[in-house]
Amino acid sequence: MPPDLPAIQCEQLSFSYGEVPILTNVSFSIQKLDAVALVGPNGGGKSTLLKLILGLLTPQSGTIQVLGTTPQQARKKIGYMPQYLQYDPSFPVSAMDVVLMGRAGSAGLGRYSKEDRRIAMQAMTELAVDGLASRPFNSLSGGQRQRILIARALACEPEILLLDEPTANVDPGVELQFFEILKALANRVTVLTVSHDLGFVSQMVSRVFCINRQVKIHPTSELTGEVIREMYGGDVRMVRHDHCCSEQGHSHADLL
Amino acid sequence: MLTYFSALTDPNMVFLRYALFAGLLAAPAFGIIGTYVVARRMTYLAGAIAHCVLGGIGAALYCQVHYGMAWLTPMLGAIVTAIAAALVIGLVSLRSRERVDSVIGAIWVLGMAAGIIFIAKTPGYIDPMSYLFGNILMITGRDLLTIAVLDVIVIGLGLLSYNRMIAVCFDEEFARLRGIRTELYTLLLLCLTALTIVLMVRVVGIVMVIALFTLPAATASHFSTRIWQMMLLATLLGLASVAGGLSLSYGLDLPSGPTIVMLAGFFYLVVIVGKGLKNRLR
Numbered sequence: 321m322p323p324d325l326p327a328i329q330c331e332q333l334s335f336s337y338g339e340v341p342i343l344t345n346v347s348f349s350i351q352k353l354d355a356v357a358l359v360g361p362n363g364g365g366k367s368t369l370l371k372l373i374l375g376l377l378t379p380q381s382g383t384i385q386v387l388g389t390t391p392q393q394a395r396k397k398i399g400y401m402p403q404y405l406q407y408d409p410s411f412p413v414s415a416m417d418v419v420l421m422g423r424a425g426s427a428g429l430g431r432y433s434k435e436d437r438r439i440a441m442q443a444m445t446e447l448a449v450d451g452l453a454s455r456p457f458n459s460l461s462g463g464q465r466q467r468i469l470i471a472r473a474l475a476c477e478p479e480i481l482l483l484d485e486p487t488a489n490v491d492p493g494v495e496l497q498f499f500e501i502l503k504a505l506a507n508r509v510t511v512l513t514v515s516h517d518l519g520f521v522s523q524m525v526s527r528v529f530c531i532n533r534q535v536k537i538h539p540t541s542e543l544t545g546e547v548i549r550e551m552y553g554g555d556v557r558m559v560r561h562d563h564c565c566s567e568q569g570h571s572h573a574d575l576l
Numbered sequence: 577m578l579t580y581f582s583a584l585t586d587p588n589m590v591f592l593r594y595a596l597f598a599g600l601l602a603a604p605a606f607g608i609i610g611t612y613v614v615a616r617r618m619t620y621l622a623g624a625i626a627h628c629v630l631g632g633i634g635a636a637l638y639c640q641v642h643y644g645m646a647w648l649t650p651m652l653g654a655i656v657t658a659i660a661a662a663l664v665i666g667l668v669s670l671r672s673r674e675r676v677d678s679v680i681g682a683i684w685v686l687g688m689a690a691g692i693i694f695i696a697k698t699p700g701y702i703d704p705m706s707y708l709f710g711n712i713l714m715i716t717g718r719d720l721l722t723i724a725v726l727d728v729i730v731i732g733l734g735l736l737s738y739n740r741m742i743a744v745c746f747d748e749e750f751a752r753l754r755g756i757r758t759e760l761y762t763l764l765l766l767c768l769t770a771l772t773i774v775l776m777v778r779v780v781g782i783v784m785v786i787a788l789f790t791l792p793a794a795t796a797s798h799f800s801t802r803i804w805q806m807m808l809l810a811t812l813l814g815l816a817s818v819a820g821g822l823s824l825s826y827g828l829d830l831p832s833g834p835t836i837v838m839l840a841g842f843f844y845l846v847v848i849v850g851k852g853l854k855n856r857l858r
Contacts, residue, residue, distance in 0.1 A: 376749070395755065405747060406747070408746075411746055412801050412803055413803065414802060421743045421747065424739055424740055424751060430738075431739065
């Protein structure tokens with residue numbers, strides 16, 4: 321892939337479930353090694369956008385290109401961590417088994433090679449959960465499980481990492497450690513993080529996409545400190561930020 | 577007990593030996609496929625496939641008598657119908673916009689109804705009971721050979737697809753994103769389920785065959801933290817149920833299929849009651 325090709329490019333993308341429009345005329349482009357956070361209200365279209373990037377959904381109009389090709393073809397180069405795992409809590413697997421699933425599509429009949437195991441172990445080491453490898457997955461805490469799922473996404477050896485609410489079940493104490501890990505990852509792969517918590521993500525991403533049917537893009541360099549305080553009255557929870565995506569338009573559009 | 581062992585070697589009691597062989601051959605297949613089915617929560621689909629098999633058995637008997645198709649044995653009819661039912665049920669649950677449980681319920685009873693009608697319209701005395709609840713007297717040496725061949729296919733494919741099957745059962749969406757053809761694996765699992773059902777139809781019958789799927793695997797799940805452990809334990813429990821059930825049924829003069837199933841159910845009850853008591857005492 322030529323280096324100038326964007327990792328993800330959307331043009332005039334629209335998607336609706338039946339009559340309900342979820343995303344309308346969304347255009348953006350994300351360069352390789354860019355780190356982007358997607359924020360916005362529930363039902364605003366964040367998870368839908370991830371599913372469009374993964375090719376699990378097809379847009380009604382507009383185009384989406386991932387790594388210069390269709391989402392379906394680029395899929396194997398994307399590591400995905402879903403927000404909810406519809407897993408059966410009595411399913412007997414170890415943490416290592418779950419991480420290895422990132423390698424399940426690799427070759428032949430799906431036997432795991434030594435190389436697969438090495439990559440899975442390395443991903444777990446990177447997320448500081450290598451000590452949990454042989455533990456049953458259902459005996460782990462929410463935060464530990466979350467990290468195992470990120471390790472699983474990382475075991476895909478992705479060029480793009482899609483994380484849907486990676487801090488949802490994480491204790492505040494562990495959050496900082498988490499943040500360091502994600503920041504290190506952002507040096508290697510293009511990272512898209514869905515989050516409610518701009519205070520958390522704004523330190524590790526370069527841009528924030530506000531998604532509520534439409535996408536507004538903010539560079540975080542101008543979103544920190546005084547600016548946030550000024551714009552949101554000092555309340556970082558304002559990131560949900562209905563005001564930014566309101567019908568009236570965009571009061572701080574000059575930031576773009 | 578001693579009489580049971582001497583009966584096993586008695587040349588006049590060859591059926592008892594056949595039943596034991598059939599059960600012992602089938603136990604690993606039930607352990608492996610049953611574990612997938614329980615982990616994937618597909619026992620309802622397996623039940624539907626099992627009941628459809630009666631349609632195939634009935635049709636085979638009917639064709640044998642009316643069209644002189646001697647080669648179309650009930651076993652062959654069962655295999656063909658089981659695979660067909662697995663594919664239809666699989667495609668319906670993957671594709672249909674109908675309510676899936678309604679469609680599967682319909683397939684379930686239509687298969688059975690067709691079987692009963694075929695059997696009723698076949699001259700000569702055929703007891704549907706022996707197909708519904710099993711009859712070890714009907715097992716022939718040829719059946720045993722068929723069972724052995726199916727067994728090798730089921731166990732082979734079941735173990736070869738181990739990693740991908742687990743990935744699909746655990747998180748289908750993620751597996752699909754890794755380029756695994758999840759629909760194909762779901763259909764494969766249903767077909768393997770179908771063949772496994774056929775293995776034991778002779779011994780325990782189509783109504784109770786589902787018990788051998790779910791009970792050993794469900795019992796094993798209480799002691800397993802890995803899928804392969806669950807498979808191994810379910811296989812051992814299956815072997816114990818078959819061997820113990822046959823010997824009990826011989827010693828106490830009970831029908832063998834229900835005795836095997838009762839023993840498998842007894843293991844399960846002991847485990848869940850035991851676990852419940854243990855939690856209460858804590």
